[in-house]
Amino acid sequence: MQHKEDHTQFWEDIYLANDAGWDLGGVTPVFESIANQLNPGKVCIIGSGRGYDAVMFAKKGFDVTAVDFAPSAIKAVRNLAKKTDVVVQAIQNDIFTLTPEHSNTFDYVIEHTCFCAINPKRRSEYEELVKKILKPEGKLIGLWFPLDKTMEDGGPPWGTTVNEVKSIFNNGWTIEEEGFLDLSIKTRKGREKMIIFRKA
Ligand SMILES: C[S@@+](CC[C@H](N)C(=O)[O-])C[C@H]1O[C@@H](n2cnc3c(N)ncnc32)[C@H](O)[C@@H]1O
Numbered sequence: 001m002q003h004k005e006d007h008t009q010f011w012e013d014i015y016l017a018n019d020a021g022w023d024l025g026g027v028t029p030v031f032e033s034i035a036n037q038l039n040p041g042k043v044c045i046i047g048s049g050r051g052y053d054a055v056m057f058a059k060k061g062f063d064v065t066a067v068d069f070a071p072s073a074i075k076a077v078r079n080l081a082k083k084t085d086v087v088v089q090a091i092q093n094d095i096f097t098l099t100p101e102h103s104n105t106f107d108y109v110i111e112h113t114c115f116c117a118i119n120p121k122r123r124s125e126y127e128e129l130v131k132k133i134l135k136p137e138g139k140l141i142g143l144w145f146p147l148d149k150t151m152e153d154g155g156p157p158w159g160t161t162v163n164e165v166k167s168i169f170n171n172g173w174t175i176e177e178e179g180f181l182d183l184s185i186k187t188r189k190g191r192e193k194m195i196i197f198r199k200a
Pocket of ligand 1: 005012069095112113
């Protein structure tokens with residue numbers, strides 16, 4: 001069954017209407033802080049939006065792939081990378097088509113309001129996808145959000161809980177780090193939790 005948010009146009013219309021309420025307009029402080037502590041490697045930002053974090057990782061020497069199916073988002077990623085004079089591989093495609101071409105490819109996958117953008121019925125598919133595109137011991141670094149919404153509230157963004165996230169990533173993953181961070185932006189404090197899962 002297809003859901004409204006499975007369609008590119010659903011998201012593209014939001015960009016075209018300049019109504020992307022999730023867009024921070026710049027780098028996500030949590031990811032910038034984490035990037036400073038990681039060894040540079042291959043990073044994939046799924047549902048990348050306009051690419052502020054993609055460019056931030058590239059500036060720090062990571063080999064960055066940004067994936068989003070909305071043309072306006074990918075155009076913005078390309079423009080920002082060009083303006084900043086860094087290389088980002090910007091792929092305009094559905095994340096669920098990244099395999100097999102990108103299987104076993106990335107050291108890191110970044111989750112930032114992509115999990116909540118996808119229909120909840122596809123969450124196990126999301127887990128399988130991320131597991132496939134990561135290298136062994138690769139890390140899924142996520143800000144899991146929104147923790148204050150229930151399914152009945154509808155979406156996207158679709159609500160989740162820490163327990164649900166942990167139960168989805170419970171087979172072939174270990175938790176490397178987790179916490180509610182002071183660096184979360186004001187409007188998301190307590191509503192998002194950073195959890196890093198490492199693939200076995
Ligand atoms: C809530 S926005 C978040 C964007 C970005 N991560 C940010 O925080 O600014 C979700 C993004 O995921 C993209 N998206 C949703 N489902 C997707 C899919 N199946 N494949 C690729 N991109 C998808 C949308 O086009 C949108 O840009």
